[in-house]
Amino acid sequence: MKTTAFQHRFTVGLPDTDAAGVLFFGHLFRHAHDAFEAFMEQCGHPIPQLVAGGTWGLPIAHTKADYLRPMRHGERVTVEVTVRELGDRSFRLGYRFRGPGGTLRARAETVHVATAAGDGTSRSLPDSLRNALAGGPADRGD
Amino acid sequence: MKTTAFQHRFTVGLPDTDAAGVLFFGHLFRHAHDAFEAFMEQCGHPIPQLVAGGTWGLPIAHTKADYLRPMRHGERVTVEVTVRELGDRSFRLGYRFRGPGGTLRARAETVHVATAAGDGTSRSLPDSLRNALAGGPADRGD
Amino acid sequence: MKTTAFQHRFTVGLPDTDAAGVLFFGHLFRHAHDAFEAFMEQCGHPIPQLVAGGTWGLPIAHTKADYLRPMRHGERVTVEVTVRELGDRSFRLGYRFRGPGGTLRARAETVHVATAAGDGTSRSLPDSLRNALAGGPADRGD
Amino acid sequence: MKTTAFQHRFTVGLPDTDAAGVLFFGHLFRHAHDAFEAFMEQCGHPIPQLVAGGTWGLPIAHTKADYLRPMRHGERVTVEVTVRELGDRSFRLGYRFRGPGGTLRARAETVHVATAAGDGTSRSLPDSLRNALAGGPADRGD
Numbered sequence: 410m411k412t413t414a415f416q417h418r419f420t421v422g423l424p425d426t427d428a429a430g431v432l433f434f435g436h437l438f439r440h441a442h443d444a445f446e447a448f449m450e451q452c453g454h455p456i457p458q459l460v461a462g463g464t465w466g467l468p469i470a471h472t473k474a475d476y477l478r479p480m481r482h483g484e485r486v487t488v489e490v491t492v493r494e495l496g497d498r499s500f501r502l503g504y505r506f507r508g509p510g511g512t513l514r515a516r517a518e519t520v521h522v523a524t525a526a527g528d529g530t531s532r533s534l535p536d537s538l539r540n541a542l543a544g545g546p547a548d549r550g551d
Numbered sequence: 552m553k554t555t556a557f558q559h560r561f562t563v564g565l566p567d568t569d570a571a572g573v574l575f576f577g578h579l580f581r582h583a584h585d586a587f588e589a590f591m592e593q594c595g596h597p598i599p600q601l602v603a604g605g606t607w608g609l610p611i612a613h614t615k616a617d618y619l620r621p622m623r624h625g626e627r628v629t630v631e632v633t634v635r636e637l638g639d640r641s642f643r644l645g646y647r648f649r650g651p652g653g654t655l656r657a658r659a660e661t662v663h664v665a666t667a668a669g670d671g672t673s674r675s676l677p678d679s680l681r682n683a684l685a686g687g688p689a690d691r692g693d
Numbered sequence: 694m695k696t697t698a699f700q701h702r703f704t705v706g707l708p709d710t711d712a713a714g715v716l717f718f719g720h721l722f723r724h725a726h727d728a729f730e731a732f733m734e735q736c737g738h739p740i741p742q743l744v745a746g747g748t749w750g751l752p753i754a755h756t757k758a759d760y761l762r763p764m765r766h767g768e769r770v771t772v773e774v775t776v777r778e779l780g781d782r783s784f785r786l787g788y789r790f791r792g793p794g795g796t797l798r799a800r801a802e803t804v805h806v807a808t809a810a811g812d813g814t815s816r817s818l819p820d821s822l823r824n825a826l827a828g829g830p831a832d833r834g835d
Numbered sequence: 836m837k838t839t840a841f842q843h844r845f846t847v848g849l850p851d852t853d854a855a856g857v858l859f860f861g862h863l864f865r866h867a868h869d870a871f872e873a874f875m876e877q878c879g880h881p882i883p884q885l886v887a888g889g890t891w892g893l894p895i896a897h898t899k900a901d902y903l904r905p906m907r908h909g910e911r912v913t914v915e916v917t918v919r920e921l922g923d924r925s926f927r928l929g930y931r932f933r934g935p936g937g938t939l940r941a942r943a944e945t946v947h948v949a950t951a952a953g954d955g956t957s958r959s960l961p962d963s964l965r966n967a968l969a970g971g972p973a974d975r976g977d
Contacts, residue, residue, distance in 0.1 A: 420869075420872070420873075422865075422868060422869045422872055423711045423712060423713070423717065423868060423872065423882060423883075423886065424711065424717055424719060424720075424865045424868055424869075426711050426712035427707045427708065427710050427711065427712070428599075428602050428603070428707060428710035428711070428712070428714045428715075428766045429602050429608065429610070429707070430712045430887075431610075431712075433707065433708055434580065434584075434610075434611045434614060434661075435577060435578075435579075435580030435581050435583075435584060435708060436577075436708075438576065438577030438580065439577050439848075439850045441577075442576075442577060442848060442849060442850055443846075443848050443850075446846070446848055446849065446909075447846075455909060456849060456908075456909070457570075457849075457907070457908040457909025458909070460570050460571050460849065460908060461570070461856075461908065466571065468571070468573075468576075468618065468621070469576040469618060470617065470618055471615070471616070471617050471618070472576060472615065472616050472618075473613070473614065473615035473616070474613070474614050474615070475612065475613050476610065476611060476612055476613070476614075479610070479671075481883070482712045482882075482883040482886060482887065483872075483881060483882070483883025483884070519576075529621075562727075562730070562731075564723070564726060564727045564730055565726055565730065565740060565741075565744065565853045565854060565855070565859065566723045566726055566727075566853065566859055566861060566862075568853050568854035569849045569850065569852050569853065569854070570849060570852035570853070570854070570856045570857075570908045571849070572745075572854045573854075575849065575850055577850060578850075581706075581708045584706060584707060584708055585704075585706045585708075588704070588706055588707065588767075589704075597767060598707060598766075598767070599707075599765070599766040599767025600767070602707065602766060603714075603766065623741070624740075624741040624744060624745065624854045625730075625739060625740070625741025625742070712883075712886050712887070713886050713892065713894070715894075718864065718868075718894075718895045718898060718945075719861060719862075719863075719864030719865050719867075719868060720861075722860065722861030722864065723861050725861075726860075726861060741854075744854050744855050745854070750855065752855070752857075752860075752902065752905070753860045753902060754901065754902055755899070755900070755901050755902070756860060756899065756900050756902075757897070757898065757899035757900070758897070758898050758899070759896065759897050760894065760895060760896055760897070760898075763894070763955075803860075813905075
């Protein structure tokens with residue numbers, strides 16, 4: 410178990426913003442997913458291979474987000490990814506979005522469920538993935 | 552108080568899908584917001600005027616979604632919008648996404664907070680908006 | 694050959710806009726593609742079946758757009774789709790985006806090439822599709 | 836005048852792909868704009884300040900793209916930005932998208948027009964921007 414979150418960085422671009430001048434709330438999830446993909450690659454389970462392989466899946470069953478302070482055009486944002494829950498068939502990741510100086514701007518969660526190819530019923534997480542997540546940055550959430 | 556949800560329809564287009572062949576979870580919020588904007592227009596408070604006016608705002612402070620069954624490319628989806636909570640300074644809307652035949656595919660929520668222009672502190676909802684929401688389709692959620 | 698363009702309508706939503714307060718140029722192509730998918734369904738060749746079928750493809754090889762006047766948040770836009778060129782292996786569609794009152798806001802083009810599954814080499818358009826396009830709304834462009 | 840293009844990198848994420856398994860053509864422009872914003876910052880004219888300043892604008896009047904080979908989920912892509920034309924009131928940028936190994940996957944162009952605030956009529960480019968672009972990576976296109 411690590412104590413330091415996995416970090417992913419992005420800059421708020423014009424396509425992220427809306428007419429209110431700040432990051433559109435729905436675009437947060439694209440950046441959360443980019444962070445998730447970078448995290449999974451580091452875990453040794455790159456999502457592109459999983460999606461292309463087609464032998465099992467890892468769809469998102471639940472997501473949520475709290476928007477605390479606006480993220481403005483041009484700001485550098487750091488996404489911190491942590492493992493919040495690790496079950497037999499699913500896991501929960503946490504995301505903290507921090508602006509320059511480390512201020513918390515938003516937090517989010519995604520719950521991923523392992524599914525069998527074909528009928529999409531849930532299945533146990535592969536051992537190698539469970540082990541990788543168990544060794545990842547843990548966090549009880551807030 | 553109405554008992555029938557406000558309805559908004561869309562078709563899952565290719566830009567909504569991802570390499571897994573189904574609606575990408577983050578794109579759900581664009582469609583939820585389209586439904587929200589259509590609902591607010593019916594309530595007599597069109598979002599474009601609110602955003603352009605700049606005298607007060609209605610940013611989203613919280614959102615969540617449950618994904619129950621995939622939404623596939625080409626499917627006609629109906630979004631049902633209901634009012635789940637109506638406070639002095641904020642309100643909570645519920646969204647149910649139904650596929651052909653009415654099967655529930657996903658549900659979502661958004662919490663909107665009224666803010667003053669300038670410093671972005673919260674303020675009371677304008678009476679006309681509170682009255683419109685109080686007369687809208689209520690729902691305790693699930 | 695028809696003389697009236699195929700029509701598709703949308704409303705500029707907050708997720709379509711950017712911090713400059715108008716439709717972000719890149720989002721135009723999502724709406725063009727929605728119009729394309731509605732047009733192809735009317736032609737009897739729905740894109741979802743083509744993509745899921747996997748026996749041939751119709752990728753976009755070229756696109757362009759001219760932005761004449763901004764499209765603002767809340768505006769109702771009509772997209773007019775016409776067939777500009779019909780070859781053995783490809784076709785070119787034109788799109789005109791008109792605001793309320795019919796003013797031209799933007800125009801765009803997409804070139805679609807028929808490809809064989811597997812290696813992605815070009816192939817002749819299926820006769821039924823060529824016939825449907827030949828009977829569609831023609832237009833030499835501008 | 837430089838001879839080396841400005842470079843911007845991104846990884847094709849799941850939200851970039853569509854059900855056909857490759858980058859959706861319209862999402863190319865979001866990445867082109869990210870590259871443009873990074874380039875403009877290097878030129879000393881960050882777009883966020885320009886948009887927020889509101890004293891003049893730089894809207895996109897024209898864009899086009901050629902898609903040569905698909906960009907697949909997980910691929911590292913390098914965007915090369917060059918200056919293709921520099922006029923009194925507008926400029927044209929070129930973008931080349933290269934996959935691993937340098938293969939050309941797509942190319943694109945954007946034409947930006949300087950506009951006055953308020954009525955949106957065109958105006959001369961500020962000298963400092965013209966000088967920065969004149970000293971940038973030139974390219975006659977292809």
